[in-house]
Amino acid sequence: MTATPSSPPHRAVVEHLVRQTVYARLGKALPRPAAAPHPLVVNISARHCHLTQAAVDSLFGKGHQLQVHKWLYQEGQFAAKETVTLIGPRSRVISNLRILGPCRTLNQVELAYTDGIALGFDLPLRASGNIQGTPGGMLMGPEGFFEMPDGIIRALRHVHMHPTDADYYGVKAGQNMQLKIGGPCALALEAMLVRVDPAFKLEVHIDTDEGNGCNLQPETPCELVK
């Protein structure tokens, strides 16, 4: 249920179990959200990058292994202790850009549009991994530089789903859903891309612009709608 033995279960998972147990004890039928196979977790992805081992070698020294700063909700994924400096196409800089591990087969920087404005260029909106024709930049680490010919994007908002979640919501990979976020500055995000994999746990990823636009807090009610 947790990413590693060392990380505590997510608040949403505990609440989901408690809710199911309470309804069972009372002998009552579960309301629809509590009957879902998994709780809905919505997390804000601050700007970050994914790197190849070759890029890590250039930036942190040959054979350097990324260190775990914090385990993420998706199994085996982590925020690394290591950060880099991004030098954008107009020579403006973003410092302390967090690396997410483990290493991947491509280099990709995911920014919010607010970051793009700070860097002074138009970010393309892309699904993760679809980086052809996107702008590149230079990464700077303590042991060297690494040039990215492309890979700077704003990631399409998306929801990770286990196949049992996709069945429950009646959607397939590649379809779009809507996420309703409540509270005093509520909003509804359209075009939430569905990604399905048996390794995924149900989790929505939105960026800092979207999360701050509605002041998303741990207690803010969220609903995923087909």
Next chain:
Amino acid sequence: MTATPSSPPHRAVVEHLVRQTVYARLGKALPRPAAAPHPLVVNISARHCHLTQAAVDSLFGKGHQLQVHKWLYQEGQFAAKETVTLIGPRSRVISNLRILGPCRTLNQVELAYTDGIALGFDLPLRASGNIQGTPGGMLMGPEGFFEMPDGIIRALRHVHMHPTDADYYGVKAGQNMQLKIGGPCALALEAMLVRVDPAFKLEVHIDTDEGNGCNLQPETPCELVK
């Protein structure tokens, strides 16, 4: 139709007139948005402040008059040439904070939540002018400092309406509407506060988090819904 003789008519106003003229020439009935008394203008308010003349005196020198940098869509309102530095309650700083003129009877700083996170404190969500119990800060100008005991807020998203607009949409001052914003990362903003005044032109104000969350561009379709 324009804020001053020197500012050109807003793109939305020109388009609205062209659309109405074309339909009239073709002898066709106007579709609903084109039949509205005024075009819907949606503008992003970047962080800014409103100041009293006393505050301007302290920051820029006794009797200093704010200079017009750019006229805004609302009649008589302008972005001033003058900017100030804001020192937040945890001594972090935002530079080049734009002043909007003319001077008002109260001092108020309007930030996005992303700015609040950069400053390191929780911004209260308030309607403009309702600043009792909100955090304050220090403003720094070329000629001195000005201490604000309160007034740092995130402004409630809102729509300025002429009474004819309120009639057309069937709403009253103080009610909430929804703004649907289209495009590849579409969203719908709830709790859009209606403000009505005969001096107002129809205009929605959203902040940079909201505007960047959906990558609002001049050509992005927007719809105001009761």
